[in-house]
Amino acid sequence: MSSQNIEDFLTKQVLIDGHIVTYRSLSRQFSLHVNAAKNALAAFYVKSRSESKLVATYLVSGEVELDPQASDNMDIDDEGAPKDPEYEDDGAEEVQATEVVLVGEKDLEHTKSKFSTVFMVHVYSLSPAPIRDIGLICGPNEDVRKIDTQKGSEIAAKVGKIVGGDVKEVKGKYIPPPPAATTSGSSSTTKASSNVSSAIKRTGSTANITSDSKPKAIGLAGFFAKAGDTKGKKDATKGKEPKKPVKETAAKAKPASKDSEMEDNSSKASSKVKVKDSDTEGKSTAKTTSKRKQQESLSESDNEMSKPTTTTSKLKAKPPIRKGGTKRKSNVLLSESEDEEEPQKPPSGAESKGIVKKGQVVTNSEEESAPKASRAKDKGKGKQVVKEEDADVLAMMDVDDSMSSYERLASSTDQPTSI
Amino acid sequence: MASAELVPISDSQLKRATTTVVPVSQETPSFIIDSKNKSYKHQYSNIYFLRLLALRDSVIQAASKRWDNLPGSPTFVSRVLEVEPSQLCYIVGTVYMDMPLKPNVMEDIAQDHSIPAPPPPPYYYSAEDQVMLEDESGRIELVGERLKTEKLVTGLIIGALGMETTDGKFEVADICYAGLAPQPQAVITQESEDQMEVDSPNTEDLPTDEWIGVVSGLQIGEASSTDGQIQLLVEYLTGEGGGLDDQLSAARISRLIIVGDSLAPMIITGKGDADAEGDIKKSRKFGYDGTTFSTHPTESLSGVLLDIGQVMPIHLLPGATDPSGTILPQQPLPRAMFGAISSFPSFSCETNPTYLSLSSNSSPTPRVFLLHSGQPVNDMFKYLPSPPHTRLSIVESSLKWRHIAPTAPDTLWCHPYSTADPFLIKETPDLYIVGGQKKFMTKMVEDDGKDDGIQKRCRLLLVPEFYRTGIFVLVNIRTLRVKTVMFRGEGMSGGMSDYLDTEEASDTELKNLAEPESSIPHSSNTSILL
Numbered sequence: 001m002s003s004q005n006i007e008d009f010l011t012k013q014v015l016i017d018g019h020i021v022t023y024r025s026l027s028r029q030f031s032l033h034v035n036a037a038k039n040a041l042a043a044f045y046v047k048s049r050s051e052s053k054l055v056a057t058y059l060v061s062g063e064v065e066l067d068p069q070a071s072d073n074m075d076i077d078d079e080g081a082p083k084d085p086e087y088e089d090d091g092a093e094e095v096q097a098t099e100v101v102l103v104g105e106k107d108l109e110h111t112k113s114k115f116s117t118v119f120m121v122h123v124y125s126l127s128p129a130p131i132r133d134i135g136l137i138c139g140p141n142e143d144v145r146k147i148d149t150q151k152g153s154e155i156a157a158k159v160g161k162i163v164g165g166d167v168k169e170v171k172g173k174y175i176p177p178p179p180a181a182t183t184s185g186s187s188s189t190t191k192a193s194s195n196v197s198s199a200i201k202r203t204g205s206t207a208n209i210t211s212d213s214k215p216k217a218i219g220l221a222g223f224f225a226k227a228g229d230t231k232g233k234k235d236a237t238k239g240k241e242p243k244k245p246v247k248e249t250a251a252k253a254k255p256a257s258k259d260s261e262m263e264d265n266s267s268k269a270s271s272k273v274k275v276k277d278s279d280t281e282g283k284s285t286a287k288t289t290s291k292r293k294q295q296e297s298l299s300e301s302d303n304e305m306s307k308p309t310t311t312t313s314k315l316k317a318k319p320p321i322r323k324g325g326t327k328r329k330s331n332v333l334l335s336e337s338e339d340e341e342e343p344q345k346p347p348s349g350a351e352s353k354g355i356v357k358k359g360q361v362v363t364n365s366e367e368e369s370a371p372k373a374s375r376a377k378d379k380g381k382g383k384q385v386v387k388e389e390d391a392d393v394l395a396m397m398d399v400d401d402s403m404s405s406y407e408r409l410a411s412s413t414d415q416p417t418s419i
Numbered sequence: 420m421a422s423a424e425l426v427p428i429s430d431s432q433l434k435r436a437t438t439t440v441v442p443v444s445q446e447t448p449s450f451i452i453d454s455k456n457k458s459y460k461h462q463y464s465n466i467y468f469l470r471l472l473a474l475r476d477s478v479i480q481a482a483s484k485r486w487d488n489l490p491g492s493p494t495f496v497s498r499v500l501e502v503e504p505s506q507l508c509y510i511v512g513t514v515y516m517d518m519p520l521k522p523n524v525m526e527d528i529a530q531d532h533s534i535p536a537p538p539p540p541p542y543y544y545s546a547e548d549q550v551m552l553e554d555e556s557g558r559i560e561l562v563g564e565r566l567k568t569e570k571l572v573t574g575l576i577i578g579a580l581g582m583e584t585t586d587g588k589f590e591v592a593d594i595c596y597a598g599l600a601p602q603p604q605a606v607i608t609q610e611s612e613d614q615m616e617v618d619s620p621n622t623e624d625l626p627t628d629e630w631i632g633v634v635s636g637l638q639i640g641e642a643s644s645t646d647g648q649i650q651l652l653v654e655y656l657t658g659e660g661g662g663l664d665d666q667l668s669a670a671r672i673s674r675l676i677i678v679g680d681s682l683a684p685m686i687i688t689g690k691g692d693a694d695a696e697g698d699i700k701k702s703r704k705f706g707y708d709g710t711t712f713s714t715h716p717t718e719s720l721s722g723v724l725l726d727i728g729q730v731m732p733i734h735l736l737p738g739a740t741d742p743s744g745t746i747l748p749q750q751p752l753p754r755a756m757f758g759a760i761s762s763f764p765s766f767s768c769e770t771n772p773t774y775l776s777l778s779s780n781s782s783p784t785p786r787v788f789l790l791h792s793g794q795p796v797n798d799m800f801k802y803l804p805s806p807p808h809t810r811l812s813i814v815e816s817s818l819k820w821r822h823i824a825p826t827a828p829d830t831l832w833c834h835p836y837s838t839a840d841p842f843l844i845k846e847t848p849d850l851y852i853v854g855g856q857k858k859f860m861t862k863m864v865e866d867d868g869k870d871d872g873i874q875k876r877c878r879l880l881l882v883p884e885f886y887r888t889g890i891f892v893l894v895n896i897r898t899l900r901v902k903t904v905m906f907r908g909e910g911m912s913g914g915m916s917d918y919l920d921t922e923e924a925s926d927t928e929l930k931n932l933a934e935p936e937s938s939i940p941h942s943s944n945t946s947i948l949l
Binding site (some may be wrong): 026098100102156166 | 426437517669670726729765862863900
């Protein structure tokens, strides 16, 4: 008879071994419904309390009065509970308050009296001594959890766990879909590229790691570089675009054209930057322009960008389209190609605008990964670093820090900032 | 000799209510910072300009509605510096509070590093505060009696009506904000459902309603363990605790949202070195020795999440004490951190703050929830003297200001956004939940739609810290009514009885602990022993 088993179990656990047995551990042990376990505990308690040292702990649940300050068993020191002025009732509503209290037998009646309505009182656990520390009820949970995970859903139904229909465990590795981060002004294209970018992000992550390590080595140069970078658009990865003209091989272009639309847009935007900068700096960019054109011919080009526009204003009519994914990918490709074309590759990310370093136009739009990627490659090249610094300082002098078009629009007199 | 009554066992298995997550609207900003916008190279001033541009029109509209018909016909002056003396006009700009007690980077640099720095003051307000109004042209100081009663924090976009004084300051007669943002779901509600359902206090909670559970501040890994209290909460949620009534109401809880501070802050006392293995000799099985590193808190939290996650979907937001970075928006905690629960698609980690859109059978129109773990509100509160201002009014005002965190980036660290300020509230949510508070409060904010013909309403919910108060909040998704459940142990130590600033602990000494929100818990020396 299972109740005999239960009694034996309880006797052994509580009276002999001195463990706490909660209704949960009892229900898992015998695959009982929790309510049946509660009843079993109660029955055992009634039976055995006279003969042995056994203490029951109860769970009382019910509604309490809405306004505890009205209750008269408060000691009147400073008007009852300390009133925190921060939390004064400011139109706050009173809500129905339920309480679930774990209480030993000694205080049971006292606790019950504090409730306005008692929903239920049941035995929570049996133990050899009164429970003084509420943390002790967590002891049996180790076993409970183990059995729950082992036996899974079948036992859940039996013991009375109320499982929601939308909760299902996925066996094996579950990777949630990447969250979509929308940025205003580029939402449509972002959506288009989000799928690609998520795939690409993973490939690009390695590039990121190498690039991230570099800034530390750069130190001051990096600091100036960053300052100069604010001029461009926020897209961190835009700077990778300049590398594209360099590695103008069909093979590379193929994967590039896979995401041709996106790349196109981004290349547009970045090439615009490049062009602009180079023009304002007055440095020749014929080489790069041609390369850029070459690339653009591969992907569909937007007429807006096909000609280098000598725009002196740094207004970008089109907000940069964040193609984080695509750029990253090209960066990966670029990094690979960089090894081959090392001498040609200046630390392009450096903020020198339009300075053609080794045949590559650098953009002053702030980009982190691109310059860092190149710097990572050029670790040992002190000479280049020095050059970079000069270029950075130059760039910094030319740059005015604000990069948002709004600030341009607003007359620049004194920019009130309250940082 | 108390005897417990028999607990009835229901014949059929109870079914849990379900709600579904619906994708948020296009307008709703996302707080994820991914590789695309993960750049720290921008100036923070961009955020202010973006804010001004976004809200200026709404403020001008509200201001003109409010003031155009006044005698003296005030005019709108588009640039702050162009006000004429003795001309009644109104200007729109960003508020900047110049407070000597605010942490100032210049002072930090100038200070003598051989002396330890004084602790940051809990409040910034003082008698020497100055209020400025800025826009692209410049700034002007605001003076006037009106300012003393008004709630102002840095970063608000306001319209100020007044006149320039002889010494170049602007004397303010009245102030106006953008007001509640439009609420598209309210329009739908009005058209299809019965709007009265939500607003009327006579709406009854039907047994078919779905409820959402909200809890904040579990603070697992605490020096004084709240594991027991949390255990009671877990059992309540899975439907095991209590009697049949409790289990029936627990079955209506369709989802749990944990709003921040699930892990306690690590207290490094500097005595012991962190043991890399994480193996420490624990004196108490569920205690946490703060001097050495222990994996116990994360494992414990994972266990709790697994227990609850096996029965209902969970959303977990990081908070001030969680290991998710201090700048806002905090990014989601990594799922893999939590072990077994990560193989449940119904468990999701969210950013802080976040928007959540839920719909259910009883409420087919999705309800939009805006949630955050309390850091913006706690920070805003440092600007305002407390007796006239309350937390609830601040939260209400932030809805009217249409901004979750106006003090970012001034005193609240935040990410340097440059294209858009995601903390702007473009559409008023149905429910605005703020975690990490000291006390539970709730209020329904309503706008009768005089201005634009649409009635808007939003329920504000301040969720108290569970480790201190044991309070768990339930929201009815259809009627937006709220209930609380408190879990505690009577006559036992551990858990919230060690935090003696609640009126429920009436049998013990009451200590007046009116300090501002801090993430380091304070435990009293007395504990209840019987």
